[in-house]
Amino acid sequence: MKILICALAVVFVITKAECTNTNRGRVVCYFNNGAVNRPGIGRYGIENIPLDSCTHVIYAFIGVTDTSEVLVLDHKGDVENNGFRNFTSLKATHPNVKYMVVVGGWDEGGGKYSKMVSSSTSRTIFTSSVVDFLNEYDFDGLDLDWEYPGAADRDGNPEDKQGFLDLINELRVAFDDVGKDWLLTAAVPMTKSKLADGYDVPGLCQALDAVHVMTYDLRGNWDGFADNPSPLYRRPRDQGVYENINVEDGLQLWVDEGCPANKLVVGIPFYGRSYVLSSSSEHDIGAPIDTAAGGADPAPYTDSRGVWAYFEICSKLKDEEGWIRKWDKDGKVPYAYRENQWVGYDDPQSVKRKMEFIKENGYLGAMTWSIDMDDFRGLCGKANPLISIMHSKMKSYTVPEPNEDNYLEK
Structure with missing residues (x-):
């Protein structure tokens, strides 16, 4: 059926991205280049990437200059x-892996991106700069993580929605013209308001090779209560604005808005959101927290208040007395606490369930932010347990073919 659909591309105006969609389930590993600066056993370099478990590895991050060109953030x-060159030189030993780079990220803000997409001239400057950059460092494609088009609180404006679509289409044409089979993907949110403000879902999904849905950071210290950042399913307690803020409903929203399921890659965090409870006697999901604290104390290696890497979490549970792990039977995710310290995260049990969910719904695969927060040194058992599960569940998974109706409607 796939061959037939692609043969009829002239009739149905199917893009190259749609015809080259692989049948193999994807395991997309974001690599945080800043992890090389972590102290001691927390240090994570390019040499630590488990290439046998990843189908795609994405180097994070590059940015955009005020004049709409590629900006190297860590020169x-x-x-x-030689971070860039050492990364793409991994092709010598693992040529079947795709080595990409991501532009954007939360710290980059949104104003420069809004300005860049606002005119044909600035989009052309950016596109040309990207082509030169990918050629110079031998990357296999670009991932766009603009957070977020059209978001007023991120210096966006209503015109961003069309501008972002125009940029994606122009990048698609430029990449195809180069003739190196470069990939074009985007990291995207999963709430209805953000999609309405900045994302032309059918248009984006037609042009992109894959859509990386950031189904994490769905809860945090900003909400005023303790919770897991990536519940798989809706729980009875999820009411009002939280009713559809879960992995299942977020992915379904993209499908409902016009994106084929086999273009969607499901995000799984390799970190947890930590909190300081208001009372050490109340520790279930939804327990009130001390929001002024900004999260629990930084862990020793990631050194970030409110965010702990999985290897730091499992080490606490293994080596520190008093920690209690609980399972959210409705959301299918774990959490743990000790006195007034609380953390919601993903572990082998929840990752296995999420991978089954991906296969049950015909999604393209899974991605993680970020690979360097797995238990890569085996502090709690076998090394790289989370990414190993993702790989084991995807290696024999055949992604279902797209529904022809998706193309006929276009």
């Missing part, structure tokens, strides 16, 4: 110390 690490 010392990425250029002087």
Whole structure:
């Protein structure tokens, strides 16, 4: 059927991205280049990436200049110390893996991106700069993580929605013209308001090779109560604005808005959101927290208040007395607490369930932010347990073919 659909591309105006969609389930590993600066056993370099478990590895991050060109954010690490070149040189030993780079991220803000997409001239400057950059460092494609088009609180404006679509279409044409089979993907949110403000879902999904849905950070210290950042399913307690803020409903929203399921890659966090409870006697999901604290104390290696890597979480449960792990039977995710310290996260049990969910619904695969927060040194058992599960569940998974109706409607 796939061959037939692609043969009829002239009739149905199917893009190259749709025809080259692989049948193999994807395991997309985001690599945080800043992890090389973590102390001691927390340090994670390019040499630590488990390439046998990833189908795609994405180097994070590059940015955008005020003049709409590619911006190297860490010149010392990425250029002087050959971060980019060392990364893409991994092709020598693992040529079947795709080596991409992501532009954007939360810290980049949104104003520069809104300005860049606002005119044909600035989009052309950016597109040309990207082509030169990918050629120079031998990357296999670009992932766009603009957070978020059209978001007023991120210096966006209503015109971003069309501008972002125009940019994606122009990048698609430019990449195809290069003739190197470069991939074009995007990391996207999963709430109805953000999609309405900045994402032309059918248009984006037609042009992109894959859509990386950020189904994490769905809860955090900002909500005023303790919860897991990535519940798989809706729970009875999820009411009002929280009713559809879960992995299942977020993915279904993209499908309902016009994106074929086999273009969607499901995000799984390799970190947890930590909190300081208001009372050490109340520790279930939804327990009130001390929001002024900004999350629990930083863990020793990631050194970030409110965010702990999985390897730091499992080490606490293994080595520190008093920690109690609980399972959210409705959301299918774990959490743990000790006195007034609380953390919601993903572990082998929840990752296995999410991978089954991906296969049950015909999604393209899974991605993680970020690979360097797995238990890569085996502090709690076998090394790289989470990404190993993702790989084991995807290696024999055949992604269902797209529904022809999706193309006929276009």
